[in-house]
Amino acid sequence: MSALLNHRLAVPAVLIVLVALLPLVLPSSFYLRIATLVWISAFAVIGLNLLMGYAGQVSLGHAGFFGIGAYAAAVLPAQLGVPGIFAVVIGAVASALIAYLVGRPILRLKGHYLAVATLGFGILVAMVINNEAWITGGPDGIAVASLGIKKLLKSAFGLKVKTAELWYWIAGAMLVVGAWVAVNLVDSPTGRALRAVHDSEIAARVAGIDVARMKLVVFVVSAVYAALAGSALALFNGFITPDTAGFLHSIELVTMVVLGGMGSILGSVVGAAVLVVLPQLLTMFHDYEHLLLGLLMMVFMIFLRAGIVPGLRALVAGRGAA
Amino acid sequence: MAEFLQFAFSGLTVGAVYALVALGFTIIYNASDVVNFAQGEFVMIGGMATVFLTALGVPIPLAVVLAILGAVVVGLLLHRLAIEPARGASSVTLIIITIGASIFLRGLAQVVFDKQFHTLQPFSGDTPIVVGGASILPQSFWVMGGAVVIVVLLWAFFNHTLIGKAVLATSANRLAAKLVGINTGMIMSLAFALSAAIGAVAGVLVTPITLTSYEVGTLLALKGFAAAMLGGMGHPLGAVVGGLVVGLLEAFGAGYLSSDYKDAIAFVVILITLFVLPTGLFGRASVERV
Amino acid sequence: MTLKLTNLLGAAAVSVAALSMGALAASADTIKIGTVLSATGPASFLGDPEMKTLELYVKEINAAGGVDGNELELVAYDSGVDASKARTFATRLVEEDEVVAVVGGSTTGTTMAMIPVFEDAEIPFISLAGAVVIIDPVKKWVFKTPHTDRMACEKIFEDMQKRGISKVGMISGTGGFGKSMRDQCLDVAGNYDVEIIADETYGAKDSDMTPQLTNIKNTEGLEAVVNPGFGQGPAIVTRNYKQLGIDVPLYQSHGVASKSFIELAGDAAEGVRLPAAALLVADKLPDDDPQKSVVVGYKDKYEGATGEPVSTFGGHAYDGLMMLVEAIKRAGSADPAAIRDEIEKTSGFMGTAGVVNMSADDHLGLDLTAFRMLEVKNGDWTIAE
Known part of the structure; x- marks a missing residue:
């Protein structure tokens, strides 16, 4: 059993089952929407987790890349008539390019200095989106044209699907593929080199690993994950505002990584699920909602300091041994 | 020239607050390696508690003292209940705990206080003082003067008292400090109390100018953190210089370049500085042990 | 370790309880209405008084016997300024809570994100946000209560024209409200021979x-x-304005919505002018003003219940709720489509914002007369016209 769980493809397999079976127990499209939001967030969080959990680099500006993807999907079709799907690709490529250019100088910084540099980057992106209203619609946000998949399905196959269902499956598929790519990356020579970088940069360098290149590769990969998630959210919602790219969203993504467990792909999904679902559960407490959210975050981190998934795994393992 | 002075005083006033927040970051970081993102909430507590106590009829000086004490208690509890139990956790985990704490404190403030904006009477009126053609509010001098007094007191504390030296020793090498008999746990509590007090004082001083609400802490924590990093994390002088520089950059940026992008200007300068000096203006290069 | 596990179990139990509570409720004689507001976060300035108003008046209406004997139930969610979260709550109102109508949406961003949900589900939605895009072009199921920012600009420039002012500086917030109004003002300035000669901005929390x-x-x-x-x-x-000794007239917008502005700005507020709803000067209206009883009633009730100064934002929520309640009464049923039709037929409704006359191609129904030009004198509002 545990050997099975430790297999490389265990996580994508678990996710396939989860994505496939969940709709059977979800009573309405509201729950489908929540699940879709979890998948989309989790997708971005997996990318960020590669950077934080495996390469050991913090980014407090990842919502910037998320925003680039989101606004690419919104602005390019509206302003330049680019078909939606190409806009998504362009957003991802642009994100990769920007990550490459920004990453080269930024990733030389360490620890909290890297944190503040990425934070600055994220704020710059958010500020451009907020200020250049003639392109982005400014603080009031901008509508996102749909991809036309629903129409296509109807005309080609006579299929009628609801937006919520359609995006549940798109986001679910994205998540499974994203997780699969991530586990393969982690298990590749690149991944092992990454973990070496995480453990000790100097030791890794001595062992002949091009540390700077490794870090840059992961930074670019994580930026692409964030941009694709951003595009997905924009297309799913049909409307986005600059907060998508804001500092608070960056913090939320980092919190999801740490809460679920750094270096755990499954943890990324759990972290995203907790922070998406929790506010929905806490609505019954009205004014005490934020107080409880903060309290729960602290309690989780104090008792499961390695994150929920690694923490629980350790608990279970400890019990099994005893 | 009048214009230049006007921008400069605006920048120094705002910068003095950033500097005090950055100092709070630094003191806690030095004692415990924790980057405390709840630092801005101390500023909020200082301002809001004073406002509400005076509204209850407490005379201002007493209200100020009680507000600062309140913040200190919150700081001590934060350390005792949230940071201490997670001792040994990774620095990112600790950061998330402090972010949780700041969400919690804001949530608490919206229930205990309210969600309105509030102000305090300026300490010495609001007739502007004209200096070289620039008009400056008397309260600005209170803010800048208060910051200077705090910096001087801290300097004296760290260099001329036994406890202060113990704090410095702890930040230099925790294990060594323990070995020479310093109660490092107590030192950490002290650092949280001190940071909270500094934040609360900043909150009281600045409320008559900038107003306050349950939400003011977030932005201050962000700017204070950036300022501390610009100066070099763990370096008190760096924190003060960093805070003033960020404040001045914003004011001059808004005045001479573009008010739309003034915050961006500050961050671009921080980015460029870090590219040249990867550990900030005053930071020492850290050596990684293999 | 057992302690940790029980904590987790406890959390799980609470979660299950919360979910099942959502599924329960909805008895036969209640009319469920929903709201999604920015009660916390950067726009709590709007959402907080709106939330308090809705809660206060729903309680009030039920105490007085409900709507045609049916009890009103308010399902309220706080979205902050997060548009995606607002959309999630909108979906929840439609799918889970099965509300028959919605009054809410504090900001333009959250409102725009929610509109497709209510349009799809065919649920009438009365927005409390400012921008004109909400109702222009007209959307079948969407209405709004506040004046548009364009009207505020026109009112200000009209006043300037009377005073012979033509060269104007502008300093706007970079949030949705400030930015949108800035653009509208730039757009209409020419119609009043006003030239914008300086254009600066500041951040929301500066x-x-x-x-x-x-x-x-x-x-x-x-x-x-x-x-x-x-x-x-x-x-x-306003304070900085006085500090720098600028001596030309200062105009604020309808974003200054409550008396707390005067408290916060202090002496500096003297002489400031702004376009605002009659609500701010409720007790100064002449007794024969048809709006007087409405605004005085709302102001007294709100201030009595909350201890906070009344704000026009809360007033928007009052208008939305009352318009909805009257529509439900006229429709004689809680059918969303019937309610929608009746909201569109609203005419001569006296709200805190002014007289509302809706039609198939006007889902706002207010005109410029709804605004009064106010001036601050001796620490209080006065009517400047």
Whole structure:
């Protein structure tokens, strides 16, 4: 059993089952929407987790890349008539390019200095989106044209699907593929080199690993994950505002990584699920909602300091041994 | 020239607050390696508690003292209940705990206080003082003067008292400090109390100018953190210089370049500085042990 | 370790309880209405009084016997300014709570994100946000209660024209409200022979605007300044304005929505003018003013219940709720489509914002007369016209 769980493809397999079976127990499209939001967030969080959990680099500006993807999907079709799907690709490529250019100088910084540099980057992106209203619609946000998949399905196959269902499956598929790519990356020579970088940069360098290149590769990969998630959210919602790219969203993504467990792909999904679902559960407490959210975050981190998934795994393992 | 002075005083006033927040970051970081993102909430507590106590009829000086004490208690509890139990956790985990704490404190403030904006009477009126053609509010001098007094007191504390030296020793090498008999746990509590007090004082001083609400802490924590990093994390002088520089950059940026992008200007300068000096203006290069 | 596990179990139990509670409720004789507001976060300035107003009046209406004997039930969610979260709550209102109508949406961003949900589900939605895009072009199921920012600009420029002012500096907040109003003002300025000769902005949480105001002050030929924005910004701008000794008239916008502006700005507020709903000057209206009883009633009730000064934002929520209740009464049923039709037929409704006359191609139904030009004198509002 545990050997099975430790297999490389265990996580994508678990996710396939989860994505496939969940709709059977979800009573309405509201729950489908929540699940879709979890998948989309989790997708971005997996990318960020590669950077934080495996390469050991913090980014407090990842919502910037998320925003680039989101606004690419919104602005390019509206302003330049680019078909939606190409806009998504362009957003991802642009994100990769920007990550490459920004990453080269930024990733030389360490620890909290890297944190503040990425934070600055994220704020710059958010500020451009907020200020250049003639392109982005400014603080009031901008509508996102749909991809036309629903129409296509109807005309080609006579299929009628609801937006919520359609995006549940798109986001679910994205998540499974994203997780699969991530586990393969982690298990590749690149991944092992990454973990070496995480453990000790100097030791890794001595062992002949091009540390700077490794870090840059992961930074670019994580930026692409964030941009694709951003595009997905924009297309799913049909409307986005600059907060998508804001500092608070960056913090939320980092919190999801740490809460679920750094270096755990499954943890990324759990972290995203907790922070998406929790506010929905806490609505019954009205004014005490934020107080409880903060309290729960602290309690989780104090008792499961390695994150929920690694923490629980350790608990279970400890019990099994005893 | 009048214009230049006007921008400069605006920048120094705002910068003095950033500097005090950055100092709070630094003191806690030095004692415990924790980057405390709840630092801005101390500023909020200082301002809001004073406002509400005076509204209850407490005379201002007493209200100020009680507000600062309140913040200190919150700081001590934060350390005792949230940071201490997670001792040994990774620095990112600790950061998330402090972010949780700041969400919690804001949530608490919206229930205990309210969600309105509030102000305090300026300490010495609001007739502007004209200096070289620039008009400056008397309260600005209170803010800048208060910051200077705090910096001087801290300097004296760290260099001329036994406890202060113990704090410095702890930040230099925790294990060594323990070995020479310093109660490092107590030192950490002290650092949280001190940071909270500094934040609360900043909150009281600045409320008559900038107003306050349950939400003011977030932005201050962000700017204070950036300022501390610009100066070099763990370096008190760096924190003060960093805070003033960020404040001045914003004011001059808004005045001479573009008010739309003034915050961006500050961050671009921080980015460029870090590219040249990867550990900030005053930071020492850290050596990684293999 | 057992302790940790029980904590987790406890959390799980709470979660299950919360979910099942959502599934319960909805008895036969209740009419469920929903709201999604920015009760916390950067726009709590709007959402907080709106939430308090809705809660207060739903309780009030039920105490008085409900709507045609049916009890009103308010399902309320706080989205902050997060548009995606607002959309999630909108979906929840439609799918889970099965509300028959919605009054809410504090900001333009959250409103725009929710509109497709209500349009799809065919649920009438009365928005409390400012921008004109909400109702222009007209959407079948969407209405709104506040004046548009364009109207505020027109009212200000009209007043300037009367005073012979033509060269104006502008300092706007960069939030949705300030930015949108700035654009509208730039757009209509020409119609009133007003020229914008200085154009500065400040961030939503900025605490010092003297650099921007210094630039405006030094602009040649300045005759007046307009400050589109809400929250604490206008109060700080007003104080900085006095600090710098700028002596031309200062106009605030309808974003200055409550008496707390005067408290926060202090002496500096003297002489400031702004377009606002009659609500702010409720007790100064002449007794024969048809709006007087409505605004005085709301003001007294709100201030009595909350201990906070009444704000026009809360007033928007009052207008939305009352318009909805009357529509439900006229429809004689809680059928969303019937309610929608009746909201569209609203005519001669007296709200805190003014007289509302809706039609198939006007889902706002207010005109410029709804605004009064106010001036601050001796620490209080006075009617300037």
